[in-house]
Amino acid sequence: xxxxxLIRAATQTLVDHADELTQLDRAIGDGDHGLNMRRGALxxxxxxxxxxxxxxxxxxxxxxxxxxxxIGGSSGPVFGTFLxxxxxxxxTGPASADLARAMDVGIKALTRLGKAEVGQKTLLDVxxxxxxxLEAGGTDLVARVRECALASAxxxxxxxxxxxxxxxxxxxxxxxxxxxxxxxxLIIGAICDTL
Amino acid sequence: MKKxxxxxxxxxxxxxxxxxxxxxxxxxLGPARQFVRRRTLKPGKVALISGGGSGHEPxxxxxxxxxxxxxxxxxxxxxxxxxxxxLAAAESVDTGAGILFIVKNYSGDMMNFQMAAxxxxxxxxxxxxxxxxxxxNSTYTTGRRGVAGTLLVERIVGSAAEQGxxxxxxxxxxxxxxxxxxxxxxxxxxxxxxxxxxxTFQIAADEMEMGVGIHGEPGRRRVKMTSAQDIAAEMINNxxxxxxxxxGQEVILLVNGFGGTPLMELYVMVNAARLHLDGxxxxxxxxxxxxxxxxxxxxxxxxxxxxxxxxxxxxWDAPLHTxxxxxxx
Numbered sequence: 001x002x003x004x005x006l007i008r009a010a011t012q013t014l015v016d017h018a019d020e021l022t023q024l025d026r027a028i029g030d031g032d033h034g035l036n037m038r039r040g041a042l043x044x045x046x047x048x049x050x051x052x053x054x055x056x057x058x059x060x061x062x063x064x065x066x067x068x069x070x071i072g073g074s075s076g077p078v079f080g081t082f083l084x085x086x087x088x089x090x091x092t093g094p095a096s097a098d099l100a101r102a103m104d105v106g107i108k109a110l111t112r113l114g115k116a117e118v119g120q121k122t123l124l125d126v127x128x129x130x131x132x133x134l135e136a137g138g139t140d141l142v143a144r145v146r147e148c149a150l151a152s153a154x155x156x157x158x159x160x161x162x163x164x165x166x167x168x169x170x171x172x173x174x175x176x177x178x179x180x181x182x183x184x185x186l187i188i189g190a191i192c193d194t195l
Numbered sequence: 196m197k198k199x200x201x202x203x204x205x206x207x208x209x210x211x212x213x214x215x216x217x218x219x220x221x222x223x224l225g226p227a228r229q230f231v232r233r234r235t236l237k238p239g240k241v242a243l244i245s246g247g248g249s250g251h252e253p254x255x256x257x258x259x260x261x262x263x264x265x266x267x268x269x270x271x272x273x274x275x276x277x278x279x280x281x282l283a284a285a286e287s288v289d290t291g292a293g294i295l296f297i298v299k300n301y302s303g304d305m306m307n308f309q310m311a312a313x314x315x316x317x318x319x320x321x322x323x324x325x326x327x328x329x330x331x332n333s334t335y336t337t338g339r340r341g342v343a344g345t346l347l348v349e350r351i352v353g354s355a356a357e358q359g360x361x362x363x364x365x366x367x368x369x370x371x372x373x374x375x376x377x378x379x380x381x382x383x384x385x386x387x388x389x390x391x392x393x394x395t396f397q398i399a400a401d402e403m404e405m406g407v408g409i410h411g412e413p414g415r416r417r418v419k420m421t422s423a424q425d426i427a428a429e430m431i432n433n434x435x436x437x438x439x440x441x442x443g444q445e446v447i448l449l450v451n452g453f454g455g456t457p458l459m460e461l462y463v464m465v466n467a468a469r470l471h472l473d474g475x476x477x478x479x480x481x482x483x484x485x486x487x488x489x490x491x492x493x494x495x496x497x498x499x500x501x502x503x504x505x506x507x508x509x510x511w512d513a514p515l516h517t518x519x520x521x522x523x524x
Contacts, residue, residue: 022391026391026395026396028412029412030273030388030395030410030411030412031273031388031391031395031411031412032271032272032273032274032388032390032391035271035388035390035391036271036274039271068277068278068279068310069277069278069279070277071274071277072248072270072271072274072275072276072277072303072307073248073270073271073274073275073303074275074301074302074303074306075303076275076277076303076306076307077278077303077306077307077310078306113306113309114302114306162337163302163337164302164337167330167337168329168330168337168340168408168412168415169412169415170415172416
């Protein structure tokens with residue numbers, strides 16, 4: 001397993017679930033999240049050969065820049081900034097605690113960028129619980145990270161949105177899963193399945 | 196889905212090519228269709244750059260030209276453009292007097308323009324538009340959306356820029372126009388994003404979405420359809436409450452179609468709106484009626500009221516020549 005296998009799995013799940021993501025976005029956004037993530041995923045897949053020859057850190061940074069230049073909307077800067085931050089913060093051959101630490105820096109970068117915090121129905125509500133699981137470590141880590149990501153995304157349905165376009169709906173966003181959180185959970189799930 | 200398209204993936208590119216060809220006397224399309232810019236720049240003038248998701252035509256590219264924008268960056272449909280587009284546009288239209296970005300208040304637009312502004316090594320400032328009174332403002336939320344009031348800001352700031360005002364002054368003019376502009380929208384139907392292939396929301400034949408934005412997204416609440424007069428009254432009341440105007444105040448009234456509403460109905464709304472404003476002692480100094488800030492084929496309209504003084508009116512009236520709006524030249 002190389003980092004290219006992980007990238008292929010993480011991007012392919014977005015392509016495969018594009019319709020589901022768009023469906024979620026139609027309920028509380030403007031109905032294009034799946035299309036935008038698919039565009040970003042395909043842009044990254046088009047560079048797989050190039051990414052294969054890079055270190056993990058450089059590949060993460062390159063993918064981040066590709067997201068920023070291809071996805072648009074808020075997902076471009078958000079996913080892009082998170083990937084670039086991981087690329088900058090991870091040591092070579094990272095352990096789970098290193099990943100938790102890099103994610104913490106990434107979450108802080110997203111907080112600055114989007115002025116959002118945990119608990120506001122954004123992908124931070126997936127990233128932060130996953131970071132805490134990684135930080136605590138222990139046995140069956142991969143399975144627990146996977147479970148945490150998917151369950152946290154589902155749980156965003158119970159949060160009222162105060163950031164992003166769903167915030168314009170007020171309480172009407174309740175009961176609907178946040179599309180960005182679902183995307184992040186799919187990515188994390190696919191990586192866990194491949195590891 | 197029934198649309199005049201060739202392929203969902205080429206709608207934007209083909210539309211931009213057609214737009215540039217149809218208005219070749221005023222605009223040109225930048226490399227890789229990253230931006231639309233004025234054919235002829237005015238040396239020493241602050242460059243005004245806006246942009247946002249596509250699907251709102253003629254906003255923003257239709258407002259590029261004398262008396263309005265210097266460049267517009269089109270994103271994918273309802274998706275903000277990326278920072279490299281804003282940087283390429285800035286590089287292309289900068290004449291040394293600085294860059295003013297005009298941005299509608301959406302998370303995506305704000306982030307992408309902010310990233311561009313941070314990367315740009317030219318003097319720049321940003322005016323943020325948030326005229327939609329249907330969204331409650333709070334320091335804890337994304338805040339009010341930018342909707343049709345964008346046209347008024349782009350026009351009045353564009354006019355001031357044409358007269359040679361500097362970057363700081365223009366930023367102040369833009370913020371001032373935004374503060375005295377308020378809008379509210381109503382949708383009678385949703386719209387279909389071509390790549391999604393189906394309407395963004397379902398709505399019954401006797402229902403409307405009150406307080407809707409410009410992306411086919413659901414509004415604040417769904418209510419039973421009622422008369423134009425009642426709809427206009429609710430919208431105007433919300434707008435006036437927000438602006439707290441005094442009797443005798445002069446305003447510009449923009450009744451804006453969302454793309455699927457006949458001009459005939461828009462004029463019914465203009466009539467209802469002006470009678471209601473008249474009852475509140477507000478004087479309509481200028482009218483603008485038409486589909487200018489649209490949401491693909493969504494039916495419905497927004498009403499925008501902008502409180503003006505004599506200097507603002509004279510900026511509004513100054514010569515203007517863009518693909519979508521033209522007067523005085």
